[in-house]
Amino acid sequence: xxxxxxxxxxxxxxxxxxxxxxxxxxxxxxxxxxxxxxxxxxxxxxxxxxxxxxxxxxxxxxxxxxxxxxxxxxxxxxxxxxxxxxxxxxxxxxxxxxxxxxxxxxxxxxxxxxxxxxxxxxxxxxxxxxxxxxxxxxxxxxxxxxxxxxxxxxxxxxxxxxxxxxxxxxxxxxxxxxxxxxxxxxxxxxxxxxxxxxxxxxxxxxxxxxxxxxxxxxxxxxxxxxxxxxxxxxxxxxxxxxxxxxxxxxxxxxxxxxxxxxxxxx
Ligand SMILES: [Fe+2]
Numbered sequence: 001x002x003x004x005x006x007x008x009x010x011x012x013x014x015x016x017x018x019x020x021x022x023x024x025x026x027x028x029x030x031x032x033x034x035x036x037x038x039x040x041x042x043x044x045x046x047x048x049x050x051x052x053x054x055x056x057x058x059x060x061x062x063x064x065x066x067x068x069x070x071x072x073x074x075x076x077x078x079x080x081x082x083x084x085x086x087x088x089x090x091x092x093x094x095x096x097x098x099x100x101x102x103x104x105x106x107x108x109x110x111x112x113x114x115x116x117x118x119x120x121x122x123x124x125x126x127x128x129x130x131x132x133x134x135x136x137x138x139x140x141x142x143x144x145x146x147x148x149x150x151x152x153x154x155x156x157x158x159x160x161x162x163x164x165x166x167x168x169x170x171x172x173x174x175x176x177x178x179x180x181x182x183x184x185x186x187x188x189x190x191x192x193x194x195x196x197x198x199x200x201x202x203x204x205x206x207x208x209x210x211x212x213x214x215x216x217x218x219x220x221x222x223x224x225x226x227x228x229x230x231x232x233x234x235x236x237x238x239x240x241x242x243x244x245x246x247x248x249x250x251x252x253x254x255x256x257x258x259x260x261x262x263x264x265x266x
Contacts, residue, residue, distance in 0.1 A: 038217070039210040040194065040201040043082065043116055043186070049210055051182055052123060056161070056233030060184040061119040062208045066112045069119070073107040076127035077119050078153065078163045080229040082186055082206060084115025092129040100188060101133030102152050102163060102229070118208065120184040120231035122161050135188060135227070139167045146172045147219075152229070155238035162235050166219070168192060168226040174218040183211040185230040192221035203228075 039049060039060075046067065049060040061067070065086070069077065079088070080102045088095045090109035097103060099115070104127045111117055130153055139148030146169055153163040168174070168190075176195070191204035195218045196211075203209070203219070203226060211217055219226060239245070243258065250257035257263060 036212050036215070038194070038196040038198055038201065038212070038215060039208075040203070041208055042204075043206040043208050047208070051184075051210065054182050054233075055213055056181055057123040058182060058184065058231075058233050059121040059123070060208075060210050061121070062186070063111060063117040063119055065114055066110070067117075067119070068108075068110040069121075070108045071121075072123070074126065075121050075123050076104060076106045076125050076161070077109065077121045078161070078231045079103040079105060079111075080118040080163070080186060080188070081133075082116045082118060082188060082229075084113060086111045086113030086115040086117060090129070095131060097131070098134065100135050101131065102135070103132070104128060104130040104153050104163070116206065118184070118186040118229060118231075120163075122233050125161065127161070128156055135165050135229070137167070137227075139165055144177070145174050147174065155235035158236075158238035158240045159234055160238060161231070161233050164230045164232060166226070166228040166230055168219050168221040168228070170221050170223060170225050173220040176216050176218040178214045178216050179211070179232075180213060181232065181234045182213045183209075183230050183232065185209050185211070185228050188227040188229050190221060190226040191224045192219060192226040194219050 043062050046064050047062045051058040081097045081099055083099060085096060085098045088097050088109060088111055090105050091107055106127045132152060139150045141149045143149045148167045150165040151162055152165050155162045187203050187205055187207040189205050194201045194203050248256055248258045252260055
């Protein structure tokens with residue numbers, strides 16, 4: 001980086017503060033360029049990608065067999081077991097996680113066993129401990145272009161993170177589209193492709209990917225279907241203090257508590 005700086009700035013002399021400022025700008029541009037790339041790899045080794053500079057600071061990990069995460073009690077981790085089974089230990093207890101199941105783990109944890117696990121972490125967010133699965137063959141919600149989706153882990157409140165399942169049927173190519181926040185994911189089963197501006201990436205069981213925010217993309221399934229697990233660091237639906245099912249469906253006479261300011265918790 002120093003040599004980059006010298007090569008690009010040798011015609012003018014800068015004081016120390018100006019040099020530092022230019023170096024920081026160059027580093028940040030480099031980091032932004034890296035963060036704009038579509039990451040897509042076969043799940044072959046434990047890998048960690050840093051998205052802490054993203055709009056919703058996150059870390060992507062694909063773990064083979066075991067890991068200890070002791071970074072912070074303030075973070076929350078979204079897990080999906082793509083193959084095998086592992087024992088999860090955290091302050092919530094010890095649990096055997098089977099193939100194609102998922103979990104949300106707030107705070108530090110460890111995994112040990114014989115398996116492959118997607119771990120998507122949202123920094124400085126305290127979620128709720130959850131275990132679920134296995135995933136179902138099809139999504140429960142209609143999506144786009146014949147695809148369907150299931151919210152595996154719902155946002156606790158509007159705007160909070162969630163874990164989703166996407167089903168792309170055979171013969172379907174999605175309309176190219178973008179998402180306003182990053183996506184971290186893994187192909188749970190099937191095969192197909194993902195098309196982005198860098199090219200067409202092959203996706204099959206065990207492929208892991210990171211899609212930067214606002215990146216134009218399209219998933220396609222050709223002969224087979226695609227089943228994909230996707231972490232979203234945010235959401236645009238979910239309960240709020242002004243509207244949630246316990247409040248809305250509490251009635252005094254014929255009026256919902258939602259409109260009864262006199263009794264609503266302030
Ligand atoms: Fe998408």
